[in-house]
Amino acid sequence: MPDLALQRLQIRASHAYERGRLLIAVRVAAIVVPLAALCARETGEWRRCATIGLSLLVVAIAARWRLPRGRRSVDAGLLTGAIPMTAALVLCRFAAAWPVEAAITICTMAGLLAGGMAARAIATSTDGEWRNWTTASAVAGLTAALGCIGIGFGTAAGAAIGVAGGAIVAVRLPRHV
Amino acid sequence: MVRLAEGHRAAFDAVFAGLWPELLAFVRRAMPGQADAEDLAQQTLLKIFFRISEFDTSRDGVAWAFGIAIYEVRTLRRRRQRRKEIDVDPAVATADGSPSPEMQVIETDLRRALTEALGVLTETDRAVLLPMQDVVVGVSPAAWRKRRQRALERLRAVWRSRDA
Numbered sequence: 001m002p003d004l005a006l007q008r009l010q011i012r013a014s015h016a017y018e019r020g021r022l023l024i025a026v027r028v029a030a031i032v033v034p035l036a037a038l039c040a041r042e043t044g045e046w047r048r049c050a051t052i053g054l055s056l057l058v059v060a061i062a063a064r065w066r067l068p069r070g071r072r073s074v075d076a077g078l079l080t081g082a083i084p085m086t087a088a089l090v091l092c093r094f095a096a097a098w099p100v101e102a103a104i105t106i107c108t109m110a111g112l113l114a115g116g117m118a119a120r121a122i123a124t125s126t127d128g129e130w131r132n133w134t135t136a137s138a139v140a141g142l143t144a145a146l147g148c149i150g151i152g153f154g155t156a157a158g159a160a161i162g163v164a165g166g167a168i169v170a171v172r173l174p175r176h177v
Numbered sequence: 178m179v180r181l182a183e184g185h186r187a188a189f190d191a192v193f194a195g196l197w198p199e200l201l202a203f204v205r206r207a208m209p210g211q212a213d214a215e216d217l218a219q220q221t222l223l224k225i226f227f228r229i230s231e232f233d234t235s236r237d238g239v240a241w242a243f244g245i246a247i248y249e250v251r252t253l254r255r256r257r258q259r260r261k262e263i264d265v266d267p268a269v270a271t272a273d274g275s276p277s278p279e280m281q282v283i284e285t286d287l288r289r290a291l292t293e294a295l296g297v298l299t300e301t302d303r304a305v306l307l308p309m310q311d312v313v314v315g316v317s318p319a320a321w322r323k324r325r326q327r328a329l330e331r332l333r334a335v336w337r338s339r340d341a
Contacts, residue, residue, distance in 0.1 A: 006197075009219055012219075012223060013189075013193055013222055013226040016223040016224075017227065017229060019227060020226065020227040020228055020229060020231070021184065021230045066184075067184060068184035068185045069183050069184060071184075073204070112301065151194075
């Protein structure tokens with residue numbers, strides 16, 4: 001096979017590889033879109049939920065497509081971010097009359113837990129890179145904010161800060177702890 | 178291959194350089210004397226790279242890749258076989274679209290056999306089955322359908338007994 005044809009084949013194979021990865025990355029929409037719709041329905045904040053949901057979708061697709069082991073990081077972030085999101089949705093539905101401070105505290109604590117778990121899941125693995133746990137934390141933070149935004153910006157910010165704080169603490173801990 | 182499946186693009190060149198010659202040799206062995214073996218190998222290679230992110234990294238990468246190659250070779254062979262069957266069947270039609278002599282003989286035989294089978298049936302059954310027969314006056318459409326169904330069943334029975 002001539003060199004030129006081989007080079008052309010290599011380029012086509014590279015494009016096929018990128019298309020395949022992008023297709024798999026886009027499948028995350030099957031989780032993110034229903035999550036955002038659920039949050040919007042429960043909180044009634046359609047515009048805010050759409051904005052955060054779109055940001056989450058973009059981050060998740062980009063990470064799953066471009067980042068090595070990005071799929072694992074995004075999955076870990078989505079799973080752990082579901083904790084504060086669920087807490088916020090439960091608050092919205094059953095304890096709407098709670099004071100804002102209490103809601104912020106609950107969301108921040110749940111975010112702290114989620115961030116810790118997400119970062120720990122990545123950091124304790126043999127190839128845990130900073131990019132991976134940062135991605136997992138970002139996805140967890142956005143997922144948490146998706147649920148908390150219905151209560152208010154403060155709650156969402158609290159959850160996001162909680163996630164970041166939890167992630168930093170978890171990464172700083174020795175691996176065997 | 179595991180690293181490429183995880184998304185390490187630096188591993189692309191090594192996987193390509195290692196996989197392509199082996200794949201080409203495999204497809205050429207699987208399809209000896211075929212001019213388009215290289216086309217199939219290229220097509221298979223693109224499919225492998227397209228699907229490599231779905232590859233389960235706990236499995237053997239080479240076996241997975243050659244599994245795809247085997248599937249592609251089989252598919253092409255089956256397609257060719259089917260095409261060949263269609264191309265070489267002389268009994269189907271002539272070039273101008275009219276029935277071939279073989280088809281005409283078969284049709285004549287079938288007509289004769291059908292006439293004989295109808296001859297065994299009763300006059301009423303024939304009247305119901307043969308075309309251009311109007312619905313019998315005084316019979317409801319439902320009863321007409323039932324008669325027709327029964328006559329067809331009897332014709333089938335006669336036909337089967339002929340074949341037997």
